[in-house]
Amino acid sequence: MCRRNRVLASEARAELPCEKPTQNKEFWRAKREKSVMNNPKLTIDDVAKALGISKTTVSRAISGKGRVGNSTRIKVMEYIEKHNFRPNVMARALAQQRTFNIGVVWPDDYNAVDLPFFQRCMVGMSEITSSYGYDIVVSLIAGDDISGLRRVVENHKVDGIILTRTLVNDKPAAYLKECGIPFVAIGSSMDSEIICVDNANFEACKELTSVLIAKGLKRLALIGGSTEHVITRTRHNGFVAAFVDAGLEMDPALVYLDVEKTTKVDGILKELMKKNIDGVICMDDNLAGEVIARCREEHILVPEKLKVASFYNSSILESSVPSVTSLNFDDRNLGATAAKKLLELIDGQDVSNTVLTNYEVILKESTK
Amino acid sequence: MCRRNRVLASEARAELPCEKPTQNKEFWRAKREKSVMNNPKLTIDDVAKALGISKTTVSRAISGKGRVGNSTRIKVMEYIEKHNFRPNVMARALAQQRTFNIGVVWPDDYNAVDLPFFQRCMVGMSEITSSYGYDIVVSLIAGDDISGLRRVVENHKVDGIILTRTLVNDKPAAYLKECGIPFVAIGSSMDSEIICVDNANFEACKELTSVLIAKGLKRLALIGGSTEHVITRTRHNGFVAAFVDAGLEMDPALVYLDVEKTTKVDGILKELMKKNIDGVICMDDNLAGEVIARCREEHILVPEKLKVASFYNSSILESSVPSVTSLNFDDRNLGATAAKKLLELIDGQDVSNTVLTNYEVILKESTK
């Protein structure tokens, strides 16, 4: 326990801002002067003096918190609009203990960095946060090294956190729970105390699988990524459930998980063909793209000899030939919803889990 | 002028934090209590008292700024390490007028969001910033609506900015110049006052084109994106330069720029085939992928009947068949370099433009 603390502490220490002893003293003075020239930075006090009232009143007029005379309020609003005054967020942060920032945690594994999913989520989050005057601080997490996350949290740089993925053994989530900062996770979690926002992955994957089963496919294979990611298991479960519903046997030998490099697809596909499969579902587009490519090289006709589908649709497959049947989720909306929930949480409201069911099954040539 | 100011001001106003009048008063108190229970938040003052010295001394020991007795320093360092004390960044920001954040501006056009380029840059930036105790605030810019950027800057949320793309008519850059905040741009600019970090796009594109010319291609076409992006013009120039160098005529009718939707590729390819081309270079992988796909549908054999190459390599083309000849840049390094430059700039150092020349021409099947 004690040892653990020391380790963590020194980890954190390593992240302390490195004060570079340079000649920036004069520079900064100069810079500020200059900045003042272009754009005389007003303070709430300047506004108060100019208007002959107290800064308390100005503060109240701006925040709308206390009661202020209507004429005074209008006077203030007009003045600040005209002079483009903006309260100093840092000062407010210090006084209120709020930063008006949220942190977004991104995985930076080799795979994830090339996936459009996270960027798309960001767009949705950004729409929401910016309409509330919040900004987004991005923190990358490599493996289970959460030191970046720790720094952001311990330095009070954010009022809350969005995790963009959930893990079976979720170190980041555990850390956030422990320190009591508001956070929501995109994905699902066994832990009922964690607020989650997720696509209906189970239902969607089950539905897509069912559709293929209904097309008469009997020997359907599944290829997916890391089982450390909850989503991999959820999708797998959806796949299995479709078989159960159809009253069919599912052959576990046709399921390949933890396929984290597309280079492994080639060998897997060969094995699968020996096992006489008639279809493959891939958990994401990278895998599906690779399967399509290998099929072409091996002269396996898609869809005639093998049907192919993907559980997740992105632009990666946009120009695939044949076009690939897949699930389509609204990532932007997912991000927006997560952001909304987090802001509510920060605001002290009660927030519950959300599952977004607006996915689409898109049938294309690869399963015709 | 006056009118313009008013417009901008009201734009900014719309972005003011929306104070939601909810019941968060008690909530916040409770939350802080709880947080205090788990993790008694120390202040520099607590440390000072515990050690029986003044907070000035503690501050100096931590920052290493003033001279402090060695024994005192060690005492302080040991104490803060043991108790995992971290100075409150907001307070420091207020006192020092530095936030230890940099802003990164992302385009959120439909195209850009799906490109891995920006995410990859981010990874590089993040490595650098986090080693200096800085964090990254991401700001999305749609079209030329810079209100998000304005908010981040005017609210003093960042000490500097990285623009991840340059435009011919660069509104964001103009704004940043005007307000005098340190910034660097990823890309190139006509404006010599703007610090730029860029890949050697001109040279690289010229080289790739030259290679194809050397293979005997005479009627080489070019398809590219928005000419509002400086990079599109740079790449085009590189293409042209290769012809000049080879002493060949280049047919301008074979150049299609401002192709912003891949759906337009089909028509363009048909036109090009009528013009008897023997090769196409695409400015990015989305376009190249689409060209490959259309070729397959139109039964145009690649590379036998048509060579195809891309000026930018990403995982999008990873599983393309045939594999596509392309330029490979180190986006991560690009981001890291930009971040390094910005931190130097913030630190008051003199910084000059940088061009990264470590690109690779990767020859694959599509041009065999």
Next chain:
DNA sequence: TTGTAAGCGTTATCAG
């Protein structure tokens, strides 16, 4: 409705 004054947690100034 409005104002005064005491924080918020650092850093910076200027004495000692």
Next chain:
DNA sequence: CTGATAACGCTTACAA
């Protein structure tokens, strides 16, 4: 080498 004390710009009891 060290320590009061005053910024930093805003919020918020508490008074008036």
